[in-house]
Amino acid sequence: MSSLHQSWYEAGARERIAALVDAGSFTEYVGPERRETSPHLGIFDLPAQFDDGIVVGAATVDGTPILIAAQEGRFMGGAFGEVHGAKLTGLLRAAKALNRDVVIAFDTGGVRLQEANAGEIAIAEIMRAVTEARIAGVRVVGLIGGRAGCYGGGGLIAGCCSTLIISEQGRISVTGPEVIETNKGVEEFDSRDRALVWRTMGGKHRTLIGGADLFVDDDAAAFRAAMLAALVRPAKAGSVRNASSVPFGRGERPGLDLATLDAEQDRLERRIARFGDAADATDIWRTLGIDDARAIPDMPSAAFATLAAQYRESADDAR
Amino acid sequence: MRQWNTRKQMREERIAAGRGFATGKLVDPETLVDFLEAVLRPGDRVCLEGDNQKQADVLAKGLAAMDPARIHDLHMVQSGVVLPEHLDVFDSGIAKRLDFSYSGPQSARIARMLFGGKIELGAIHTYLELFARYFVDLTPQVALIAAVSADRHGNLYTGPNTEDTPTVVEATSFGSGLVIAQVGEIVDTLPRVDIPGDQVHFVLDAGRPFYVEPLFTRDPAAMTETQILTAMLAIKGLYQPYGVRRLNHGIGFNTAAIELLLPTYGEKLGLKGKICTHWALNPHPTLIPAIEAGWVEQVHCFGSEVGMEDYLAARPDIFFTGPDGSLRSNRAFSQTAGLYACDMFIGSTLQIDLAGHSSTITANRIAGFGGAPNMGSDARGRRHPSAPWLQAGAEADPDTAAPLRRGRKLVVQIGETFGEGNAPLFVEKLGALELAEKLDLDLAPIMVYADDTTHIVTEEGIANLLLCRNADEREQAIRGVAGFTEIGRGRDKAMVERLRERKIIQRPEDLGIDPLDANRNMLAARSIKDLMLASGGLYRPPSRFRNW
Known part of the structure; x- marks a missing residue:
């Protein structure tokens, strides 16, 4: 059973990159041998890591050159610090300059508290770099399914990507469960109720409300297959529906534009109007037309994917 | 001439006192604390059922809410010291002496209370050892136990989490002590009878299942x-x-x-x-x-x-x-x-x-x-x-x-x-x-x-x-x-x-x-x-x- 596939949830950043790209094709930029460690953590007597918790570089997938980044969720919860953020910003600027698609394997709790200002600035710089790359026609594909989820500024960056791939274990949110509970009380959100956390922020829910585009098993090979599919989708779907069936060749990709952003704004307004009163994710799923909403969490991936394809709110027009 | 049935007489007195707060065996939940004060005596040896898994939690709350001026110096003989109420009774003076076997979640507080002299410690036992003493020198006068459901005769269904209940009831009931059970519901017909009703003297409909801790799940x-x-x-x-x-x-x-x-x-x-x-x-x-x-x-x-x-x-x-x-x-x-x-x-x-x-x-x-x-x-x-x-x-x-x-x-x-x-x-x-x-x-x-x-x-x-x-x-x-x-x-x-x-x-x-x-x-x-x-x-x- 589980020993037959490589779990994405359990893999480290380097294992994820190895599982995604063509064997031997990866070249790391600013690798651990450069020892570009955090200038802040030492002040707090915290250990640094030579890659500052993110691996960035160039590789090929099925022979096509891409740029790729993977966060290491096991170092400081994959959180963004100064160096960590600068490596991703640099990679995204290179993507624009080289006109190469980017794949980001998120695994992050957000900004590193110990370097809050630098981290927050990094988030803003990365969002700008993602947007500029996308305007230039570059695809930015996010992969989410690690232990740390994709929280805080990571959730904001994910929202800027052209395609998001997520597994059931993956979580996307800006504010994390503990923070909600601390600020709004346990009656509002019990962060220890893990079923509630996943129902609200997890992969299935995000897929159903259009917060993620492709739903995959917790399997590194499945993430790779979805990534390959995402890399032939148009960088901006525009008016094209069922985009995955219409591969765009290099050079004929329309970039992110105002119309896309307007479409996304419309979609979010519709979402609030439709679901704003829902007290629980299951209410939203019922509104989507899924009768047995409570069965969703336990549903196997394949059955869920079929059901989601029928009922989900698509974000294809917006991304 | 010596009387040979004082224990049974004492139990009859307690049952009579408890009847004022019950219909038949069924205790009125509104008067649980009054009921407990009526059937307990200062210095009683009490088994409040609870181990590392199941808990007679509603009875524990009732016990802790009693007036220490009326009921005090209880000797608690119980498998688990797990709920806050298990130690609250020592803080308030309702209980004085403790014989137990397990205290996982309360391990720090029980240590502080032992150092502070709040608890007079009998001994720390293994489960089996404490059960053995229920039949020799620590037989409870009152047992407060937990079951899934009861019928009108007091028969109990203890379900998958039967655990200590048969042992506690055996020692208490046949040792002429009083057995009080909290149950999640009263039903006409039980799925099975785990404890026969003639060993159970009072039943409290708690309206919800007893608490169980998932202690043996390792992720x-x-x-x-x-x-x-x-x-x-x-x-x-x-x-x-x-x-x-x-x-x-x-x-x-x-x-x-x-x-x-x-x-x-x-x-x-x-x-x-x-x-x-x-x-x-x-x-x-x-x-x-x-x-x-x-x-x-x-x-x-x-x-x-x-x-x-x-x-x-x-x-x-x-x-x-x-x-x-x-x-x-x-x-x-x-x-x-x-x-x-x-x-x-x-x-x-x-x-x-x-x-x-x-x-x-x-x-x-x-x-x-x-x-x-x-x-x-x-x-x-x-x-x-x-x-x-x-x-x-x-x-x-x-x-x-x-x-x-x-x-x-x-x-x-x-x-x-x-x-x-x-x-x-x-x-x-x-x-x-x-x-x-x-x-x-x-x-x-x-x-x-x-x-x-x-x-x-x-x-x-x-x-x-x-x-x-x-x-x-x-x-x-x-x-x-x-x-x-x-x-x-x-x-x-x-x-x-x-x-x-x-x-x-x-x-x-x-x-x-x-x-x-x-x-x-x-x-x-x-x-x-x-x-x-x-x-x-x-x-x-x-x-x-x-x-x-």
């Missing part, structure tokens, strides 16, 4: 490669050579890893049917893959486990189930099974000293014993032979003629050399000793005594203490698997090498185990969800263990 996602290595060592270095078929596992991650390695690593070693067939064990979710793969023939349970109910009911060939189909657990019988009918106990601990004594008690935390000392001890009354028991006996005492030689139970301590918070597993002096000095106890609270411990397993290897011939060899055998702890670094290297030649110490490479093979892909399940899938959806994990 495979949290299992480390070091724990997997220790599990591989145990399977290949102990289970296989001794051919251990009847056993009990502790609740730690190391033994949970063993359970998850049976269908993978165990299968590869060709051990199916040769080891781990019969168990005294709670229904560990991590045993599901081994059960589904056909490794397990029978399991008797101390209690149940939250979320496992439907799975257990669907596997009656493996588990003990009632006519209604659901599990029947019984802590006293299962502890007896673990003591007399198992050939191995293997569990984790917090501290091991140079003699091999081990303890989970530190100077600031008194977690009690629970059942481990019963499981983890050689039963001197045992008379039936079995291959592992005879082999261990022969290793310990090769000189005595076989017909007169006792066998030995395999008592194994397993763990990483550095445990949680990087605390060393091996210590010069046990925290339990410091505690005994501080509280002026006659006995240090030792979980497993050195003379019962037969093997210690760490990631550095296995120490076989049965083969040691003197205290020096024992000490070096322990130092020899103590890794980079101070105890480990203090080893006599030459002597440790000699012990290795005699197979008193076995390293992973001596057993043909490559530590690099110890990775999570070896686990038959790597997440709680995998366990649920392995059970065919019958296992329903509690919300706190889910990540979907």
